[in-house]
Amino acid sequence: EEIRDQLDQYYGIHAKPQQLKFTYGTAGFRTKANILDSVVFVVGILASLRSKYLDGQTIGIMITASHNPPEDNGIKLCDPQGEMLEQSWETYATTLANLNTKDEIFNEIIKLSTQLNINLDSPSNVVIARDSRDSGPILTSSTIDGLKVLNTQYKDFGLLTTPQLHYLVKSINTLNSTTSYGEPTEDGYYQKLSNAFKKIYNNFITPASSLSSSASSPQKIKITIDAANGIGGPKIDLLIQKYLNDLIDYQIVNNQYQDPLALNVGSGADYVKTNQRLPNNINPVPLQLYASFDGDADRVVFYYQDEEGLFKLLDGDKISTLLTSFLKDLISKSGLNAEIGVVQTAYANGSSTNYITDVLKVPVVCTPTGVKHLHHEAAKFDIGVYFEANGHGTVLFSDNFISVLKNTSPSTPQEQRAIETLFELSNLINQTVGDAISDLLTVLIVLTIKQWNPANWDELYTDLPNRLTKVIVPDRYVFKTTNAERQLTSPEGLQEKIELTVKKYQNGRSFVRASGTEDAVRVYAEANSRAEADQLSHDISELVK
Ligand code: 16G
Ligand code: ZN
Structure with missing residues (x-):
């Protein structure tokens, strides 16, 4: 009643x-x-x-x-x-x-x-x-x-950012338990991330080991962040200003979050990734690192300008490979046995998949698009790295592996440092969902430890040129897929036609799927050269229409 x-x-x-x-x-x-x-x-x-x-x-x-x-x-x-x-x-x-x-x-x-x-x-x-x-x-x-x-x-x-809300929910529900995730306040989030960041930093960067010109104080870590005029801007500002100001030299552009009409306009992770170009209001200095958040700060992509003045994107696949190689190295230095795996979607660049499989020798699992699919697969590993090419992703540490990290007594200083770093990474990296702020800090600390500029990072592998386009069709629901969205089962006969077309291109790959968020079909194509990728994309789009 x-x-x-x-x-x-x-x-x-x-x-x-x-x-x-x-x-x-x-x-x-x-x-x-x-x-x-x-x-x-x-x-x-x-x-x-x-x-x-x-x-x-x-x-x-x-x-x-x-x-x-x-x-x-x-x-x-x-x-x-x-x-x-x-x-x-x-x-x-x-x-x-x-x-x-x-x-x-x-x-x-x-x-x-x-x-x-x-x-x-x-x-x-x-x-x-x-x-x-x-x-x-x-x-x-x-x-x-x-x-x-x-x-x-x-x-x-x-x-709040979306990942901050996820953090709070988990923290509230684990309060006073042995698996307590953190203090259930916004400031608790900043403290958890910044404490982990500082511990990792101090474990590796001491004034003596720094390459800085003034031997006494290491150079600050430099980053420019495009906040898409969204809520990620004021939040990362708060975090760094309050807790990491002496370590990070940062600038935030497109930070007009009080102007709702500016949100995501000419800026943000999705704009940069889709258009493969700089957002508004960035005048790039060669070899400096830039990052773009999306409107609710659960995605981040990085980029830089190379010495020839070319725009270079460091997307979710690049983040995934950077973190996987770093984590794999830590596991081997820790003396522990841990199974690490990477989860990707069909949108992952073919070169990244080859690099992870052939060079890093880490298993790759492919799932349909959408965080819930990737997250679920990543949770099956001791350390599961998952990123969508669009920049949404995180690294999951299993409960079991975290307790191993807590309970192992290292036998050398090198083992101790690796184990502590792995443990602190599990605190720095948001365990609930992809988080632009947390992913940004993680990438910064890894690059700092490796003493890498963006070009060094980019050198791990070279992306195959690719194109993602949108085709408006009368009924997108007739496009049904299998094999983690890599093949169509309907409309009948279309998959065969796609495969015949793809065969004409060296390193060609293409797939078609219905969008889950827009009334359209997406066509992804990659090939050996820019021109071929564009042509393949065009050919497949014609088949779909
Ligand atoms: C949603 C998904 C994102 C995915 C995108 C694909 C979550 C929280 N978000 O934004 O992961 O990349 O959809 O959009 O799962 P599409 O189906 O329109 O291509
Ligand atoms: Zn988002």
Whole structure:
């Protein structure tokens, strides 16, 4: 009865416009902000149910549309250990979001609670945060109305990056346990990352070993960050200024997060990766390192200008190989036995896959696009490195391996340093989800230890020229794939045609898949030269149309 009363009170202002259809996809619900109100309201209800179902553990809600344009927004749920919402619940989310009346919603709540054995009177807890979009505050308050329907306790953290919200959820749910992840505050996040960074730094960089001209103090680490005018800018600013100012010499450009219309415009990780060019407002100095975050700071890509003035991208594959080679070296120096593996998607550059397999001799697993697929596979290794080429990724350390690190007594100083570094990397690298801030600090410390400039990093392997294009088709759902999205099973006969075309190109590779976030089909093509990659991309696009 109480639920009916609450629905009576709140449903009216959050009723769904009849004709709209919504789907909880790889990135949660994402669309134009002005049609999201009814959706976020029911997500509040669903988060409450999920928390009650999990004995009151805290569920996270993030309001963001990542790299999408300013007028978009979105909402997604985060499970108690900071992971993506369990897949079966995505279906419940979609069902709830498409109900057209108050009674239908009430019946669905009762149906789910019966089916899943949820006690609706039991406690439920939620934390919520948002990126810097101007639709964020109003959508937050509509979500909170949804939380009130089932009497959920909530805390609104306001502006955060997506990975910070994941950190908080895991920290809250592990509080006072032996697996405590960190202090459940924004500052706790900064402390955890900066402490780990300093420990690794001090283990390797001492004034004596530094190449700096003034022998007493090593040079500061230099980085310029393009924040896409998003929430990552003020957050990394806070972290470095408060905790790492004496080690890092940094500059943030495109940092107008208070101007929501500037978000992701001519800037950000997605812009840089897709267009393979510099963002606005960077005048590159050759061989200096630059980084771009996306709008909610769960992706990062790096780049530099070489001595000939060419733009060089260091994307998710380059991050993955850099970290894998460093970690592999640490494992061997530690004297421990640990299985390291790399997870990629079909978008990974062929050269990176060859490098990891043939040079590093580390196993590579390929999964479909989307964090939940990569994360799941990475969790099967002692150390699982996963990055999408677009810059989203992280490194997972298994619980078992972390306890090995904690309990091993090293027999040499070299072993001790390797073990300590591995352990601190597990603190520096966000274990819940890809995190631009955490990944940035990790790349910086690895480059500093190796005394590498961006060109040294880039030399590990040479990317095959590639092109990613978008083709608008009448119905993208007819494009079905298998083998981690690398082959089409439908429309019939198309895969054979693609393979015949690809065969004409040296080192040619191409695949076609329906986007999970846009009404379009994506065509990826790579080949030996720029011209051939472009031609292959064109040929395949013609087949798809
Ligand atoms: C979502 C995914 C991202 C993936 C992208 C692909 C999560 C949290 N995000 O943004 O990992 O790269 O979708 O988009 O899983 P697409 O299906 O439109 O190509
Ligand atoms: Zn993002």
